[in-house]
Amino acid sequence: MNSPKPYDPTGIQYYSIPSFLFNTGRSLPVRVAYRSFNSTLPRAVCVPTSEHSHINTTNNFTSGALKDYHVVVVAMLGNGESSSPSNTVTFPQPLYQDCVNASHELFTKHLNINELEAVIGFGMGGQQAYYWMCMRPDFVKSAVVICGSARTSPFNYTLLDGTAAALRSSAGYSIEKARQQGIELTAGLHGYGKVTCAWSTSSAWFKKELFRTVLGLETISEFIEMYDSAFKGWNAADLLALVKMWQLGDVGALRDDGSYVKALEDITGRVLVIASRRDYYFSPEESAIELNYLKLGTLEILETIWGHAAGTGACKEDSEQIDRMIATFLGYN
Amino acid sequence: MNSPKPYDPTGIQYYSIPSFLFNTGRSLPVRVAYRSFNSTLPRAVCVPTSEHSHINTTNNFTSGALKDYHVVVVAMLGNGESSSPSNTVTFPQPLYQDCVNASHELFTKHLNINELEAVIGFGMGGQQAYYWMCMRPDFVKSAVVICGSARTSPFNYTLLDGTAAALRSSAGYSIEKARQQGIELTAGLHGYGKVTCAWSTSSAWFKKELFRTVLGLETISEFIEMYDSAFKGWNAADLLALVKMWQLGDVGALRDDGSYVKALEDITGRVLVIASRRDYYFSPEESAIELNYLKLGTLEILETIWGHAAGTGACKEDSEQIDRMIATFLGYN
Numbered sequence: 001m002n003s004p005k006p007y008d009p010t011g012i013q014y015y016s017i018p019s020f021l022f023n024t025g026r027s028l029p030v031r032v033a034y035r036s037f038n039s040t041l042p043r044a045v046c047v048p049t050s051e052h053s054h055i056n057t058t059n060n061f062t063s064g065a066l067k068d069y070h071v072v073v074v075a076m077l078g079n080g081e082s083s084s085p086s087n088t089v090t091f092p093q094p095l096y097q098d099c100v101n102a103s104h105e106l107f108t109k110h111l112n113i114n115e116l117e118a119v120i121g122f123g124m125g126g127q128q129a130y131y132w133m134c135m136r137p138d139f140v141k142s143a144v145v146i147c148g149s150a151r152t153s154p155f156n157y158t159l160l161d162g163t164a165a166a167l168r169s170s171a172g173y174s175i176e177k178a179r180q181q182g183i184e185l186t187a188g189l190h191g192y193g194k195v196t197c198a199w200s201t202s203s204a205w206f207k208k209e210l211f212r213t214v215l216g217l218e219t220i221s222e223f224i225e226m227y228d229s230a231f232k233g234w235n236a237a238d239l240l241a242l243v244k245m246w247q248l249g250d251v252g253a254l255r256d257d258g259s260y261v262k263a264l265e266d267i268t269g270r271v272l273v274i275a276s277r278r279d280y281y282f283s284p285e286e287s288a289i290e291l292n293y294l295k296l297g298t299l300e301i302l303e304t305i306w307g308h309a310a311g312t313g314a315c316k317e318d319s320e321q322i323d324r325m326i327a328t329f330l331g332y333n
Numbered sequence: 334m335n336s337p338k339p340y341d342p343t344g345i346q347y348y349s350i351p352s353f354l355f356n357t358g359r360s361l362p363v364r365v366a367y368r369s370f371n372s373t374l375p376r377a378v379c380v381p382t383s384e385h386s387h388i389n390t391t392n393n394f395t396s397g398a399l400k401d402y403h404v405v406v407v408a409m410l411g412n413g414e415s416s417s418p419s420n421t422v423t424f425p426q427p428l429y430q431d432c433v434n435a436s437h438e439l440f441t442k443h444l445n446i447n448e449l450e451a452v453i454g455f456g457m458g459g460q461q462a463y464y465w466m467c468m469r470p471d472f473v474k475s476a477v478v479i480c481g482s483a484r485t486s487p488f489n490y491t492l493l494d495g496t497a498a499a500l501r502s503s504a505g506y507s508i509e510k511a512r513q514q515g516i517e518l519t520a521g522l523h524g525y526g527k528v529t530c531a532w533s534t535s536s537a538w539f540k541k542e543l544f545r546t547v548l549g550l551e552t553i554s555e556f557i558e559m560y561d562s563a564f565k566g567w568n569a570a571d572l573l574a575l576v577k578m579w580q581l582g583d584v585g586a587l588r589d590d591g592s593y594v595k596a597l598e599d600i601t602g603r604v605l606v607i608a609s610r611r612d613y614y615f616s617p618e619e620s621a622i623e624l625n626y627l628k629l630g631t632l633e634i635l636e637t638i639w640g641h642a643a644g645t646g647a648c649k650e651d652s653e654q655i656d657r658m659i660a661t662f663l664g665y666n
Contacts, residue, residue, distance in 0.1 A: 153536075153539065153540065154539040154540070154542060154544075154553045155531060155536040155538075155539035155540065157553055158530050158531040158539060158553060158556075158557060159531045161527050161530070161531075161554075161557050162499075162524075162527045162528035162529070162530060162531060163528070164527075165499070165523055165524045165526075165527035165528060165561075166495075166498070166499035166502070166503075166524045166527075166528055168523075168524075169499070169503045169504060169505065169523050169524035170499075170502045170503055170504065170524070171502060171503065171504040171506075173504075190498055190501075190502050191495075191498045191499045191501075191502040191503070191524065193498075194494050194495045194497075194498035194499075195495035195496070195498060195499055195528050196495070197491050197494070197495060198488060198491040198492040198494075198495060203486075203488040203613070203616060205488075206486065206487040206488035206491060207486065207487070207488065207618070207619075209487060211487075220487045220490055220491060221494075223491075224491060224494050228498075280536070283536060285540075286540075
């Protein structure tokens with residue numbers, strides 16, 4: 001769940017790659033933002049950021065399942081911490097391939113990490129975990145995909161297209177233009193936050209009015225405003241880059257034949273997929289289909305009304321369950 | 334389902350009310366747009382328009398269940414055909430109460446209709462049908478609520494708030510301002526169409542890719558564009574007025590004590606509620622709760638993956654089933 005906290009730069013470091021080759025063929029300097037926890041421990045785990053998280057708002061499991069690991073939280077390209085439209089002139093559309101390649105360079109050339117016990121990610125972070133398994137089978141032993149998928153479904157694509165349209169048609173999107181015209185710069189971001197608000201949990205969550213009982217708010221409007229205000233610190237062009245990367249998510253794109261099924265079948269490492277019963281973005285039904293193609297896949301389903309947000313850390317019970325699932329899974333490594 | 338058809342004015346007439354008293358207390362001249370079918374038949378039925386329909390894109394059942402009735406399709410205030418922000422300077426926010434009162438005046442003072450066999454509406458039209466039952470128990474014998482509710486749920490409210498935010502933050506919304514600045518006027522509408530696109534049917538509909546098999550389109554993008562382009566003829570301020578009316582939908586507002594339950598319990602006429610299994614706006618679960626309070630209520634559920642759009646006429650099988658349900662229901666009158 002998003003909530004309006006001031007940006008927290010604690011512990012964040014930047015690794016610069018002077019000439020990074022993007023998947024599209026363009027090369028340019030990029031920076032990769034990351035934070036290391038317990039860096040002296042021998043076994044390493046990568047936790048990529050998700051669609052709406054920064055490094056310090058990403059669940060890192062360092063006080064639970066990952067307390068005995070060197071955990072590196074890596075910011076996706078496009079999230080405003082690593083290189084992004086908001087901090088780089090004419091930044092190309094990043095893809096998951098680029099996020100994996102840039103992180104791999106950080107690990108091998110800077111952090112002297114030559115093997116990852118696991119990549120553990122939520123949402124877009126979960127999609128990155130699938131990409132890691134396909135792209136670097138000798139480097140990553142396992143993956144935990146929390147509320148994520150190996151391919152973005154048509155329904156998910158359509159949801160995302162709505163959020164992109166809200167941003168693109170907004171008065172605040174064209175920042176330079178808006179500045180010249182004196183239009184409020186955050187106008188588009190309010191469209192984005194409000195459009196995504198209903199999707200964040202589930203209809204059952206709203207029916208039970210957990211914004212009252214759990215969040216202590218009095219009205220639905222207060223909840224919408226709270227959720228929306230978490231995006232005030234975001235940049236519209238960054239969000240658009242992330243949405244596009246998400247829409248293009250498909251491990252089949254890693255193969256010449258484009259086969260998503262074969263890409264999944266070729267994964268040799270162990271994969272734990274944790275789906276949430278009422279997740280509108282990534283349904284358990286989609287996850288079950290993907291599991292059919294995995295050699296060493298396990299599917300766990302969270303029986304919760306928190307939907308996609310179950311993976312954000314917003315619900316204590318769900319978070320504890322996820323932590324236990326990860327601990328059990330890593331125990332087998 | 335919306336599709337990009339040119340506006341069809343066939344058979345539409347306008348009734349002018351020189352001084353119409355809005356629920357908010359303001360009086361001004363309004364026009365009510367309507368179309369009469371089989372006006373010589375003795376028994377009359379009112380079919381109000383829905384959130385995204387005009388008079389001639391509203392399912393009127395005149396070739397099926399209502400072939401032996403005088404059917405009057407009445408445009409909601411705010412839909413661009415009746416008085417609306419787009420055709421009236423400083424138009425107040427219309428409420429369902431206003432739609433019912435204006436239609437009642439049309440029936441009694443102009444069309445010489447002194448009793449309605451039924452009000453039959455889809456979506457926002459279904460909400461109007463509930464309001465009719467509460468406001469004019471001596472005038473309306475029964476109601477058919479298709480994919481609608483007596484009160485807008487918090488989840489539905491939040492979905493709607495997203496579409497409103499997309500419109501309000503859009504460059505195209507402030508028409509005069511946009512004209513001065515040369516911004517494309519329909520930009521905001523594209524946000525609206527694309528934001529609502531995923532909600533229109535269901536995740537199962539997208540999973541089965543009915544945009545291919547039923548609509549004959551090749552890609553999901555083509556479907557999104559088709560759906561979106563249906564809004565090119567709409568005005569952003571009109572859509573915002575309708576969204577707000579929908580958000581405020583609550584028959585409890587008709588009572589001093591605000592009790593939605595008592596308002597439902599006081600309904601004396603027969604009500605048929607037709608819900609659609611995967612309707613994101615109006616869930617069968619919500620309908621089942623409302624049914625508990627109705628003296629003479631019947632709930633039928635469409636087992637379809639067309640979600641809310643099942644009530645638009647987009648799916649032949651669903652439309653035929655709805656028609657049969659209405660015919661059976663009216664046979665009892």
